[in-house]
Amino acid sequence: VAASAGNHAQGVALAAATLGIRATVFMPAGAPLPKVAATKGYGADVILGGATVDDALESAHRFAEETGATPIHPFDHRDVVAGQGTIALEILEQLPETAAIVTAVGGG
Structure with missing residues (x-):
């Protein structure tokens, strides 16, 4: 739920x-x-x-x-925070030439 x-x-x-x-x-x-x-x-x-x-x-x-x-x-659970924290790692893995990431931040 x-x-x-x-x-x-x-x-x-x-x-x-x-x-x-x-x-x-x-x-x-x-x-x-x-x-x-x-x-x-x-x-x-x-x-x-x-x-x-x-x-x-x-x-x-x-x-x-x-x-x-x-x-x-x-948002208020360490696993959710840790999972959201991996997005930059995923971007860099798929696009290693990335020099900067600019993003909006929501409830998480």
Whole structure:
């Protein structure tokens, strides 16, 4: 189970599909429709509700407690931070001539 307004939701949904397991993702009611559709397209059960990601996180934690599902936090977990930290290494491995990387940073 996860909570996200989009990118984390899609990543969890794709990972679950790859592993052949179920994913339930709580998303705020105002989440971008293309991200909701993509998350569903990867096979996750999407539950819309609340106004913010914090609302979705509360719902996801409740769901985890009630069902025994494993919660995957969108940013506040060392494995998530470590995984996001590898992006520069992946870019440099694939494009060793890269001299600079400029990127936006979201919730993660």
